Amino acid sequence: MENKDSKSEMIKSMAFRLFLDRGYDATTIRMLSRAAGVEAPSIYHYFGSKKGLFYAISESYLEDYQELLKESMKHWGADPMNQILGFVKFAVWYTMNHIDETKFYLRYRLFWPAELSEDMEKHFHKTNDQKEDLLRDAIRVCIETGSCKVDEQTAYRSLINFVDSCTFNIIFSNWRPDEQELIETWQLFYQSRIKLGKGDFEL
Template sequence: MTVRPAGHKALLAAASAQFAERGYHAVSIREIAAAAGVSLSALYHYYPSKQALLAALLHEGMDDYQARCAEALAEAGHDPARRLAAVVGATVRYRAERSEASLMLMNEARALEDEERERYRARQREASDRFRQPIDAGVAAGIFTTPYPDDVRRSIIASCNAVAQWYRPDGPDSLDDLVEHNIFLAYTLLGYERRTPTSKVRQLSRARADDY
């Protein structure tokens, strides 16, 4: 079992907040220690450099995201549409619930040094493949009819990732609604004709139809 120093959670939280808000290069290791209320010697004992701290945060965030996807996929069965919905749902929830970590995952990996950056990029490719695999399977099975699966995959991922930038829990849509909206949009882009709109989407569609 790893022994954590007092204030370790505060240290990681402070680094995450500073990197997400100001960017890796604008933040000093001294500022992180001060924000966390720990000494520099305590910080350096566990993280010998700002690079090591960034890498630890990025991998922790990716570990959490991948675990959420794996759990969702384990419940989805083998149907490509259900598996894609599972990944979309897990991604949207992660981006909404851990927006700070998400912004770091998306924006600060470029600050890693070469060897660590390539290791992290391999994990990013693995995350992208979680979308690619059900899409390719659905195209092969003929249930996804888009002629542009790679473009659609990138659009779906971009839509899910953008949630970290704009979603607010006190906004007009619940997180469950947001998940369902993104799944419906993904199915629409893929040309999945057997998609079932959410109850809210059906209500909006009927309301719009009544306007004509």
């Protein structure tokens, strides 16, 4: 007999695919129950609502992301530039190895369904705060030591834009850099936007 955990995980797995491919608004409880092979009351029993199911899915992968990031951080050392580069490497690795999860995040981080709009910022804040705290702490040290010639906010936004550019190129342009290519790309970005604080950079 299928236990509660396996049934709820199966529902989440099928719902993830529907939410990713069709979108939240276009996915109904009826579609979800058909895809998962369960009666609609089972979905309400485990998750309370479609919204509850959505948040259960996104919370699962956000927690996985946070744990993977924490594990990666153990290998970056205390040097702030190594920490920033470590985050860039992690972001690229994660995207290449978790394409669907990244697409899901981007879809619902950038285009919130109306039903979820009041909760989405709060829902994603822990992951966003984790990344922002990490980068800003490293940037402040780089500014103090002279390895960063721009102000904290400019450096932070530039780094986020760089990581976003990497993410979009992996997903939409099938970019698959090896470590050497990624480091070379990072060095070009760092020299133009962080160290010298001038010039344009296009990935």
